[in-house]
Amino acid sequence: LLVWLWIRFYERRGIATIGFEPPRALFLYGRGLLLGLASFCAVIGILAPFGFVAVEAGDPAQVGLAALGGVLLVLIPGWLIQGAAEEVLTRGWMLPTLAARYRPWVGVLVSSLFFAVMHGLNPNLSILAMLNLFLYGLFAALYALREESLWGICAFHSIWNWVQGNFFGLEVSGQAVSGGMLFNLMETGPDWLTGGAFGPEGGIATTVVLLVSMAIIWWWPATGRQPVGQPVAADR
Known part of the structure; x- marks a missing residue:
């Protein structure tokens, strides 16, 4: 909210100018959901075949179909806002x-470092977890x-975040989630490898997925006006 107020009243420009232009919004958002789902499932895909994740006993009222209502409720007014808020900043x-x-x-560098530092007080933080947070910022x-x-x-x-915490029931950046899990x-x-108490974001499996994801993004055919890393003014 503070960022939006700053942009609107101090910088005197519209909120859409930070990257929320209407054209193709539904397509871009839907594709982002699918890619995020696939990326975290890839982390589990690295760990599961080697037996590095297992089903844990828990409160039946908080797991599976019994928790579906809470799981969806946490996604819509919770994670969708939380994730967007960090990206806006x-x-x-x-x-x-x-x-x-x-x-x-x-x-790119400073915003990625700042993103990692934002999580510096999270519980069970490790050096590898900080590295992965920085890598996520770069990605x-x-x-x-x-996408511009x-x-x-x-x-x-x-x-x-939702798939990690409420779908698979794992810690999200060192914190247990509320609302139940599937x-x-x-x-x-x-x-x-697994991230331990910090959750998968603190392990090498996530490092691998982030590095591969960055390589894919780097070679992904551009849909906008300029290549990655070039300022908007470069095409003028």
Whole structure:
């Protein structure tokens, strides 16, 4: 809310200018949801075949179909807003502001570092978890620059957190989630691989998925006016 007020009344521009332009919004948001779902499932796909995740016993009222109502309720007014809020601050406002004032790589680097530092007080944080948070920031920056929009990365961020916490029942950045879960999994392998108490975002499996995702985004055919890492003014 503070970012929106700053943009509207201090910078005197519309909210849409930070990456919420209407054209193709539904398509970009829907694609982001699917890519976020697939990406986190890839993390589980790395761990599960080797037995590094297992089903955990829990309260039957908080797992499966009995928890479906709460799981959906947490997604719609919860994760969809939370994920978008972080993206508005870091990729919607900070990244382009720094890129325009200095250089595009400065906006990407600083916004990614800031995103990692934002989670610096989360419980069970490790060095590898901080690295993965930074890598996620880089990935999100590349994603937003590639699409020249926030719709897709907002959806990706929100569904990633929801799938991790309320679909699979794992910790999200070191924190247990509320609202119930469809499956109740727990990590059973080494912490450096699974993330341990921080959740999968603190393990090498997530590192691999993020690095592969960044490579895909880098080589993804551009849909906007300029390649990744180039300022808007470059095509004028």
